[in-house]
Amino acid sequence: MVRAMSDGITLLGAEGSPYSRKLRALVRYRRIPYTWVHVGSPEAREIPQPRVPLLPTVLMPPTAPDEDAHARLRTDTTPILRELETRFDGRAVVPRDPALAFLDALLEDYADEWLTKAMFHYRWAFPADIENAARMLPRWSSPDTPDEKLVEAGRAFARRQVERLAVVGSNEETAPLIEASYLRLLERLDAHLCAHRFVFGGRPSAADFALAGQLTQLARVDPTPRAIAESDAPRVVAWVDLMEDLSGREVVDDDWLASDALPATLRALLAEAGRTWAPFLLANARALESGAEQVRCEIDGRRWVQKPFPYQGKCLRWQREAYAGLAPAARERVDTALAGSGCEALFRSEMSA
DSSP states (O other): OOOOOSSSEEEEEOTTOHHHHHHHHHHHHHTOOEEEEETTSGGGGGSOOOSSOOSSEEEOOOSSTTOOGGGGEEOOHHHHHHHHHHHSOSSOSSOSSHHHHHHHHHHHHHIIIIIHHHHHHHHHHSHHHHHHHHHHHHHHHOTTSOHHHHHHHHHHHHHHHHHTGGGGTOSTTTHHHHHHHHHHHHHHHHHHHTTOSBTTBSSOOHHHHHHHHHHHHHTTTSHHHHHHHHHHOHHHHHHHHHHTOOTTOOOOGGGBOOTTSOOHHHHHHHHHHHHHHHHHHHHHHHHHHHTOSSEEEEETTEEEEEOOOHHHHHHHHHHHHHHHTSOHHHHHHHHHHHTTTSGGGGGOTTOOO
């Protein structure tokens, strides 16, 4: 039985969900009391369903004794993370420096909205990975279900997901682009971790948890990208394992990098986001604005075609609103950090898509 927590959260998620793993690692690090409920378990049926069921689903603690449970449900990890910043003190993952916080949000969005394309692509485009996912995902949800039912459920789920590859833009033409972007991310993150424990210094930020969430699947679950990571970036694989539970790590405010003295390895991560994620966001916004049925653009020298994503249109709007809200000194530090990365195109003065 799931007991409602008056001082913590209930987190409904799954081992095979990168966003669930992102949020679970976050609450462990922040030492927020939580109950982990796996989707598909009997306990999951006791949690109210949001209007749009997504993983993870969080049931926040009540702010009043009679607050309706449905009003406490949350399903988007980025606003959940920021709400947790305001509701629970200590061990913040959003830097106090507004310029650093802005750059952190950019890389969090890159991981959530671009790196997830690699996660979905590798899981559902390769026979070995499809077989592994069909075998493991239902067993994580219902380990006490007879094998014949699990096999049937796994195959049915795999068929649906393979049919959805085009939704994230994965196809024969874009596959080399997606796979190359994954390889570069591993290389650049590995280089950064040689000198820095986390993305923005000696303590983890939102970007760390977003990157690690996707990499729990890419580097630890799915066999094809896992083999690549273990061969090319074992330091990244180890980092992902350590990110799962940082509850014992002590941090201080001085652990953050200075936003006016960012290392070249961090600039390289921003440049990777500017090479792939930024042109996609701009093309997606143009398609949404014009009412086009397809996003059509060139990314890293290759043609990209997929259906537009309204949510990612919102992501670009939120990033631009945050940029517009920066004080002049913070904006200058952001502009310096983004110069030449490709990400600066998102925030040109005309604010055009």
